[in-house]
Amino acid sequence: MSPVLEPVVPLSARRRSVPRWLRRATGPLALLALWQVCSATGVLSPDTLASPGTIASTAADMTRDGTLPDAMAVSVQRVAIGLALGGLVGIALALLSGLSRLGEDLIDASVQMLRSIPWVGMIPLFIIWLGIGEAPKIALIALGVAFHLYLNVYAGIRGVDTGLIEAGTALGLNRWGLVRHVVLPGALPGAMTGLRYSLATAWLALVFGETINADEGIGFLLNRAREFFQTDVIVVCLLVYAVLGLLADFVVRTLERLLLQWRPTFTGA
Amino acid sequence: MATDVHGRIGPLEKTAIGRAPAPEVDAPHTDGPASARGPRPEGARGPGGDTADQSVGAPDEGAAVAIEVAGLSRSFGGRRVIDDLHLTVRPGEFVALLGRSGCGKSTLLRVLAGLDREIEGLVRVPRARAVAFQQPRLMPWKRVWRNVLLGLPGRPDRTTAERALAEVGLTERATAWPKTLSGGEAQRASLARALVREPDLLLLDEPFGALDALTRITAQRLVADVWQRRGCAVLLVTHDVDEAVSLADRVLVMDRGVIAYETPVGLDRPRDAGDPAFTALRAELLDRLGVAAPVGPAVTAEAVTNAVSDAASDVVSDVVSDAVRKEG
Numbered sequence: 001m002s003p004v005l006e007p008v009v010p011l012s013a014r015r016r017s018v019p020r021w022l023r024r025a026t027g028p029l030a031l032l033a034l035w036q037v038c039s040a041t042g043v044l045s046p047d048t049l050a051s052p053g054t055i056a057s058t059a060a061d062m063t064r065d066g067t068l069p070d071a072m073a074v075s076v077q078r079v080a081i082g083l084a085l086g087g088l089v090g091i092a093l094a095l096l097s098g099l100s101r102l103g104e105d106l107i108d109a110s111v112q113m114l115r116s117i118p119w120v121g122m123i124p125l126f127i128i129w130l131g132i133g134e135a136p137k138i139a140l141i142a143l144g145v146a147f148h149l150y151l152n153v154y155a156g157i158r159g160v161d162t163g164l165i166e167a168g169t170a171l172g173l174n175r176w177g178l179v180r181h182v183v184l185p186g187a188l189p190g191a192m193t194g195l196r197y198s199l200a201t202a203w204l205a206l207v208f209g210e211t212i213n214a215d216e217g218i219g220f221l222l223n224r225a226r227e228f229f230q231t232d233v234i235v236v237c238l239l240v241y242a243v244l245g246l247l248a249d250f251v252v253r254t255l256e257r258l259l260l261q262w263r264p265t266f267t268g269a
Numbered sequence: 270m271a272t273d274v275h276g277r278i279g280p281l282e283k284t285a286i287g288r289a290p291a292p293e294v295d296a297p298h299t300d301g302p303a304s305a306r307g308p309r310p311e312g313a314r315g316p317g318g319d320t321a322d323q324s325v326g327a328p329d330e331g332a333a334v335a336i337e338v339a340g341l342s343r344s345f346g347g348r349r350v351i352d353d354l355h356l357t358v359r360p361g362e363f364v365a366l367l368g369r370s371g372c373g374k375s376t377l378l379r380v381l382a383g384l385d386r387e388i389e390g391l392v393r394v395p396r397a398r399a400v401a402f403q404q405p406r407l408m409p410w411k412r413v414w415r416n417v418l419l420g421l422p423g424r425p426d427r428t429t430a431e432r433a434l435a436e437v438g439l440t441e442r443a444t445a446w447p448k449t450l451s452g453g454e455a456q457r458a459s460l461a462r463a464l465v466r467e468p469d470l471l472l473l474d475e476p477f478g479a480l481d482a483l484t485r486i487t488a489q490r491l492v493a494d495v496w497q498r499r500g501c502a503v504l505l506v507t508h509d510v511d512e513a514v515s516l517a518d519r520v521l522v523m524d525r526g527v528i529a530y531e532t533p534v535g536l537d538r539p540r541d542a543g544d545p546a547f548t549a550l551r552a553e554l555l556d557r558l559g560v561a562a563p564v565g566p567a568v569t570a571e572a573v574t575n576a577v578s579d580a581a582s583d584v585v586s587d588v589v590s591d592a593v594r595k596e597g
């Protein structure tokens with residue numbers, strides 16, 4: 001009996017119908033259309049959720065009269081300062097405890113203990129200690145950032161291959177040379193992971209910090225909109241958070257591509 | 270002579286040695302491998318060979334040595350892996366160290382490299398020494414030429430690295446990331462990194478162990494060439510009897526923590542693995558290693574590998590070696 005043959009179809013010859021991105025876009029677009037239809041027919045009242053059209057025009061208005069750009073500037077600045085402070089503290093502590101046994105004994109246990117406290121629970125204390133100005137908001141962001149960077153940089157340092165340390169020693173590197181040429185570059189992937197987590201945390205901390213008591217920033221707009229049932233403004237603010245988060249992620253990805261190009265890891269097919 | 274500057278690796282306890290130590294030039298007692306290094310004195314390199322070159326360096330170093338080990342012991346948790354070991358290697362001598370897996374070859378090499386100092390006994394090695402490990406151990410975050418220069422004193426420029434890379438036939442890969450190198454290329458880069466230090470003593474820990482048979486032949490020739498050009502002492506740790514016999518001036522067999530057997534290899538270079546004297550020496554060494562000498566077709570896996578490389582080296586290596594050099 002002769003076998004049944006079938007052709008192996010070249011990939012390029014198959015389904016040239018719809019481009020992939022278009023197929024991927026249909027789902028979200030359909031949802032958007034459904035949302036618009038529900039709003040237009042009155043199934044979805046504006047008090048529950050504004051229509052996509054309203055949201056778009058609200059966003060345009062808020063941009064034109066400057067409320068949105070101003071609020072964004074304030075919020076981004078909070079994140080930047082919190083990130084810088086928390087990063088500084090987290091990385092410094094990670095270096096101290098990652099590079100020396102003494103540092104580890106003194107620092108690591110305390111950090112691990114503090115880490116188990118949910119940082120959102122610190123808000124009341126921060127308000128008591130720091131008042132209701134910028135300080136508690138920045139402190140909250142810095143706290144979340146510091147923990148993530150500490151944990152990942154510390155793990156990165158301790159994960160450096162001892163074979164490479166030994167090679168560095170055999171090549172005549174002194175302690176500082178080892179740190180500079182072997183340990184720190186080796187800890188960089190961990191640091192980048194930490195940076196990514198801390199950015200996510202930073203936005204989260206920002207939302208918490210700003211919704212509790214603020215008189216400017218995205219969170220302030222969000223809170224005020226709640227009082228007036230402006231669901232369109234609420235959605236605009238949420239979208240801004242999302243876009244800023246995506247932007248931050250893009251920055252980290254770019255940094256990773258530049259700094260970690262030496263890494264022999266799988267980068268996706 | 271080639272090894273006028275010695276660093277004494279600080280042991281926990283020193284035993285007396287029979288011979289008066291050669292004049293120490295400076296800072297003989299090291300607290301760390303890093304401080305054991307410095308720019309080499311000008312003209313400190315003599316030609317290869319066994320005779321001490323008295324014209325430069327230390328003039329009255331009657332008994333010049335590249336390695337001097339006396340009463341060396343190293344234990345891991347009470348188990349003595351090296352137990353009262355004695356070893357002397359002359360400057361410019363190529364010594365191969367054979368031994369069964371786990372007998373302490375790498376441990377000895379790490380001690381000689383100054384990487385393991387939890388030792389008893391006396392160890393004297395040249396200050397200018399370099400190591401190549403079984404794994405290339407290149408820093409993945411540094412391009413090849415930066416890897417070669419890593420740890421060199423002063424501010425060496427790229428041409429220094431390129432000269433060393435040219436010596437191992439790796440000029441075009443100078444700016445490559447280590448992840449893009451093949452196994453053989455990475456191992457050659459690692460060798461270049463050792464050579465750029467102008468060592469008086471080159472320590473090689475099974476540097477060809479992970480290479481395929483063809484690449485291994487190329488790499489062995491490379492080491493032989495480099496040794497003949499540089500005239501440094503070489504201690505090559507290997508588990509490959511043929512490799513030891515074809516490259517070394519002297520073969521040592523390590524067992525139970527000491528050098529249990531040693532023999533000079535009195536064969537002219539280049540050596541032919543088919544030579545009866547070669548075969549006899551191989552059989553003797555295999556016997557010393559506790560492996561029955563291969564008689565007829567009943568051979569060990571090791572001997573099979575070697576037979577394959579012999580065949581390859583006899584028939585194709587000349588044709589292939591250039592290709593291999595390119596491919597790594």
Ligand SMILES: Nc1ncnc2c1ncn2[C@@H]1O[C@H](COP(=O)(O)OP(=O)(O)O)[C@@H](O)[C@H]1O
Binds near residue numbers: 345368369371372375
């Ligand atoms: N860091 C270590 N801790 C405990 N045991 C070790 C260590 N390094 C080596 N050993 C032991 O010492 C013995 C010799 O090891 P090694 O020198 O690596 O052998 P080889 O001759 O195969 O190179 C082995 O039994 C090994 O288990």
Ligand SMILES: [Mg+2]
Binds near residue numbers: 374375376
């Ligand atoms: Mg070994």
